[in-house]
Amino acid sequence: MNQPAAISDIPIETCVTPEQEHGERAVFCGLTSIIWLHRKIQDAFFLVVGSRTCAHLIQSAAGVMIFAEPRFATAVLQERDLAGLADCHEEIDRVVAQVLERRPQLRNLFLVSSCPSEVIKLDLENAAGRLNRQYGGRVRFFDYSGSGIETTFTQGEDSCLSRLVEHMPADDSNEPRLLIAGTLPDIVEDQFLRLFGDLGIGAVDFLPARSLDDLPPVGKQTRVLLAQPYLGQTARALIGRGASLVEAPYPLGAEGTLEWLRAAARTFAVDDDRFERVTAAPLARAQRAVALQRKRLEGKRIAFLPDSQLELPLARFLQRECGASLLEIGTPYFDRQSLAAELELLPAGIRIVEGQALNRQLDRVRAAQPDLTVCGLGIANPLEAEGLRTKWSIELMFSPIQGFEQAGDLAELFCRPLVRNERLAV
């Protein structure tokens, strides 16, 4: 059984510098994150101000339609809006009124800017301010950018949350509070809450909260623990409001989860015995569950194409806990601050490529013939058709994968394409 080393045991010998690549990219834009944000923040509506492409993207990326009327929509710009025949701000007001007429119970509405709205310099911050005055607090309006020219995929959540930080109430108390930033599935959130409770850390908030009415407070006593690796802007906004950042790897895998919890425990001065006592059983469970999958992943060569920004923590999990060997790790962008603790856990000499030049990258994948390539939806089947095994990465955004209880599931997600390949005789 592989016993993961504690962070402090690992010499900091590598200062990883990613290679830069510029060229054609195959990534989603930040609007895609509306798919999970609207499920998480259940009392908010997301109105994209954009084009038919935006509407089509969200519905295509979501894969299946959601049964109830979704809490998102697009105000599709028309020729007359662009030609100046219609006043865009009046149009926004009209469409917002339409949404509110359809859903009179709505309390919060995000105006989300897109590539076209940003190119024509449509000021949604201004619009949100005006609408806030107009509706006199009955409905609250927020704005953020989900555009593909500004944000990549999960960065849309970063953009959204960093805007919410401005609206968080000030915390002037002297009691430290833990703030977990980054969308987690409810079931994972509840597991973590129980663990923090058992550790004696009672004051725990989540951003985003399930309701915008419960935006957590922030201040000098706020200790921020990032649950997702793509929240650099949000982290900086929280620091700007006095909070301090707890450096930790991300709660993926048994080790990642343990170290993530340990970082919080140390910050809140939980004694080691108690930490051991609380984490021992779930850690052992997680390790057992991962061990079951490890034999299938051991020695497998895995490459990542840039996609969700989860690439580095996942690579660390696969390498350290599952025994996989890492080929090129593509990442859409590289935020050293958010990834500091992960970099310490990754092996020396690892090849990280920031950005993308799609065809050159695919050439390298073909040359390397990885046992598994983690990539976006558009590329997975073409690589499979060339005889490579792939794991499509958006599933990692939609499945509960964080925490002890999901560590085995996470490993299993990577095993499944390999097992399937072994089974199939066609």
Next chain:
Amino acid sequence: MELTIWTYEGPPHVGAMRVAASLEDSHLLLHAPQGDTYADLLFTMIARNGKRPPVTYTTFQARDLGADTAAIVLQSAREAAERFKPALMLVAESCTAELLQDQPGTLAAGADLEVPVVHVELAAYSRKENWGASETLYHLVRALLNGREDRSERKPADPARRPRVNLLGPTELGFRCRDDVTEITRLLDAAGVDVNLAAPADASVADLLRIPDADANVCLYPEIAQTTCAWLERKFRQPTVRTVPIGVGATRDFLAEVAEATGIEIDIDKIERNCRLPWYSRSVDSTYLTGKRVFIFADATHALAAARIAREELGFEVVGLGTYSREQARGVREAARQHGLEPLITDDYLEVERRIAELQPELVLGTQMERHIAKKLGIGCAVISSPAHVQDFPARYSPQMGYEGANVIFDSWVHPLMMGLEEHLLGMFREDFEFNDEAMPSHLAAVPGEGYARSGQDDTGTAAEGTPAWAQDAERELKKIPFFVRGKARRNTELFASERGVETISVETLYEAKAHFSR
């Protein structure tokens, strides 16, 4: 601005991509920001294509806007020409690039590429996907053939060979296009007519240059091919066969029209003998289909065909008819009038949902949107048109057109309904707790919810002896597990607990069991 929740059609550049992806040796240079690359997944995930669509995106970002997006266009064009060596390069812009006015068509044309460049202007803020496909096909065909001499009259029939026609319109992501081309090629072959080429589906640039060799053009999908057919009619005096051969009656009419356009005799009755729909529809089990109330909403081509089949060939009553294809709405309005209905011409799916809820039909024939609406309302549904989902790109041969298409349609429309005998049985067992009238038809792959899976336990109110009890918090935790695996999680946990003599299942037990069984 227009409030849009779900959209039936993508933006026009997706139409251009569909044409490019259909053609064998062309490449599309699309000036677009990075997020627009999502469109690849329509081809690779929904249609399960084993290749990326032949598209190079310029994927500009905000930082490029202040610098030089035109330079990115040039570089992308050169790289794409070099790497893919296409026979022809299409150039288009997505909505955002249209605002930049970089004129990528002019840039690419002036880039000394060794391939011909065809620029397509797509009005991203007023038009949609099918229009984009139609424009792309038209500009492409025109660019290749406009230099040819105009014909002042029809090409005389060549008695030394069989007549030949072009099949225009079948496109990637179109509804069952692949199989329709095969079926219509077989049908025409049986009728003594050859297919000169199908386009854009699988056509090469060299094929497109042979378009004028055909005696007539078959406009299989008016949404995509009507403009091109009209131009070819003017330019080369090629007649257009306009009947879309979906359904038994329409296929007959189609063959009659082909006969007229090509000047040959076709023994329609002989070819029709292979079609089972007429007999299946007359057989006694089908009696129960009589007067079933059906609601139809699709692209215009499939909506019109469905209305005729529903009424004339299956004996249904059409209670609603509509389309999202505004460009082709005239025919649907006319058909609705003939059925004594108010046509529903809209691309607002909520309006469609309202109409379906009002009308309470017994069967919905629609797109994937209507499939969701029907599922929500508990009404049977068959998908008959794009936009369609991955399950509507079946592995088996399942055309919609021609006589085999009619057979496929009989099966797939009748399937969501209760079978004739089953309706009687359901009446008999109405009071049985396991077989209540909310039970789905037995031949449908209904997803059993938790209520179904646990019905024995819930309905009797007592747990079987020896079954461990669930602590309240564990029960709550269980409810957070998705319904489709919840039943299994419950069974596994109970088994795990009883094997170990655990009397009360706690959250801890739940996860111990989960860890135990996860292999």
